[in-house]
Each structure stands twice: as structure tokens, then as C-alpha cells.
Amino acid sequence: MAEYEPINPQSSFDREEFVESYKNFSKLRGYLKTLVKDSEEPTAIYKTAKLLHGDPQYYEKEKIQIRPNLEEAVLVSNENMARYVRENLSSFLDILEDEDLMSLILSLPLYRTEMDYCNEVIDAVNNFRCLQTIAKEPEKIAQYVAQELERKPELKEEFAKAENKQEYISKVFNSCLSEVGENLNKKLMVKTGETKRTNRSLLEEVFRESLNIAEEKYEEEENSGDKNDVWEDVVRPYYEAVASLA
Numbered sequence: 001m002a003e004y005e006p007i008n009p010q011s012s013f014d015r016e017e018f019v020e021s022y023k024n025f026s027k028l029r030g031y032l033k034t035l036v037k038d039s040e041e042p043t044a045i046y047k048t049a050k051l052l053h054g055d056p057q058y059y060e061k062e063k064i065q066i067r068p069n070l071e072e073a074v075l076v077s078n079e080n081m082a083r084y085v086r087e088n089l090s091s092f093l094d095i096l097e098d099e100d101l102m103s104l105i106l107s108l109p110l111y112r113t114e115m116d117y118c119n120e121v122i123d124a125v126n127n128f129r130c131l132q133t134i135a136k137e138p139e140k141i142a143q144y145v146a147q148e149l150e151r152k153p154e155l156k157e158e159f160a161k162a163e164n165k166q167e168y169i170s171k172v173f174n175s176c177l178s179e180v181g182e183n184l185n186k187k188l189m190v191k192t193g194e195t196k197r198t199n200r201s202l203l204e205e206v207f208r209e210s211l212n213i214a215e216e217k218y219e220e221e222e223n224s225g226d227k228n229d230v231w232e233d234v235v236r237p238y239y240e241a242v243a244s245l246a
């Protein structure tokens with residue numbers, strides 16, 4: 001059995017090849033997670049040796065430490081796959097379902113662009129995310145609602161009359177969250193006759209324009225160390241996210 005080879009980031013798009021490569025990457029990542037918890041877990045050692053070197057007894061024979069070898073394989077595999085997606089981005093976006101594109105827009109950090117209509121979507125997404133984050137912390141919910149009461153005197157009057165203040169706070173916050181969610185949904189959907197569907201072309205354009213801003217940050221950075229940080233923290237997550245959905 002041949003030794004493991006990560007995907008060539010410069011090769012042309014081949015979905016079967018990529019899926020197989022990503023499957024192996026996921027296995028290696030899983031083995032590493034297991035070995036971080038238990039460095040002598042026999043099944044993970046056996047499977048790592050077999051996948052990376054074609055010999056289940058490799059580490060025992062060669063007296064090589066498995067953890068550094070596996071960590072390097074995971075890092076290189078992830079990097080190569082991200083750059084492979086970068087090289088073949090259009091092909092990847094073509095095979096993604098509408099819900100996959102929606103997932104990208106809702107999960108990735110988005111950067112404001114020169115396109116106003118893209119920025120409207122980005123602002124709506126960020127606003128929705130902000131409220132979702134606030135929803136996890138009662139203290140922040142109370143602070144947010146307090147600001148809403150100051151902005152809307154009619155709510156402030158209702159709050160003063162409310163018998164159960166906490167219940168009223170929850171009601172106002174949930175109403176705000178629903179309103180923001182509906183606004184986002186309107187921007188991401190398009191109506192054809194009586195049918196609503198995902199505005200695929202808009203989702204893809206928002207993704208591409210935001211990614212372009214991320215890539216510009218990368219290209220503009222002159223310091224090699226900082227440039228690498230921008231790639232890892234700002235740019236590569238886009239390609240990693242696409243890879244996970246392909």
C-alpha cells in the first residue's frame with residue numbers, strides 16, 4: 001500500500017478525487033483528536049500508520065513519534081485542500097446546493113464590499129448574528145431591551161405598566177429577533193409568482209465579494225509573518241468552509 005499523499009493544490013477539479021482526499025483528511029483529524037486524549041490508543045495508532053505509511057506497524061518498526069508526524073499530515077492536508085478549492089472555486093460553487101451557499105453566508109465572517117446591495121445583506125446577517133449572540137446571555141438581553149425602550153417611548157410606557165418585567169423583556173427581545181430574522185430572510189429570498197426561493201445568484205455574489213475583500217487584505221500585507229496570519233485567519237476559512245460542504 002502506497003504512502004499517503006495530500007491532494008495537489010494545483011491540479012484541475014476532480015470531485016471524486018477531492019471527496020476521497022477530504023475523507024482521508026477527516027480520518028486523520030479524527031485519529032489526531034483521539035491521540036490527543038490518549039497518546040497510546042492502539043486503534044488510532046494502527047489506522048494512522050496504515051493510512052499514512054501503508055503499514056500498520058510503521059511506528060513500532062521505525063521508532064518514530066506518531067503525534068508530530070500526524071499533526072504535520074493534518075496541517076499539510078488542510079492547507080492543500082484549501083488551496084485546491086481556491087484554485088477551483090468556480091467548480092466548487094457550481095456543485096453546492098442553495099442551502100450550502102446559505103450556510104456559507106450565515107456562518108462565515110463577512111467583509112463589507114463596494115457593492116451596496118451586498119452590504120445590505122452583510123449588515124442584515126451581522127445584525128442577526130449579533131442578536132443570536134445576545135440571546136445566550138440574559139444580562140445582555142436586558143441591556144439590549146433597555147436600549148430599545150429608550151428608542152421607542154411606547155415600549156417604555158408598556159414596560160412601566162407590565163406586572164412581570166422579565167416576561168416583558170423576553171417578549172420585546174424575541175420580537176426584535178423575529179423582526180431581524182424576517183428582514184434577513186427577505187433579503188436572501190426572491191419571489192417568483194407565488195413561490196419564494198433562495199436568491200442563489202445574490203448569495204454567491206455576496207460570498208465572492210466578501211472573499212475578494214479578504215484576499216485583498218492578504219495581498220496588501222507585506223510582512224511575511226502577518227501575511228501568513230491573514231491567510232490562516234481571514235482567507236483560508238472561506239476555502240475550508242467550501243471544502244467541508246463539497
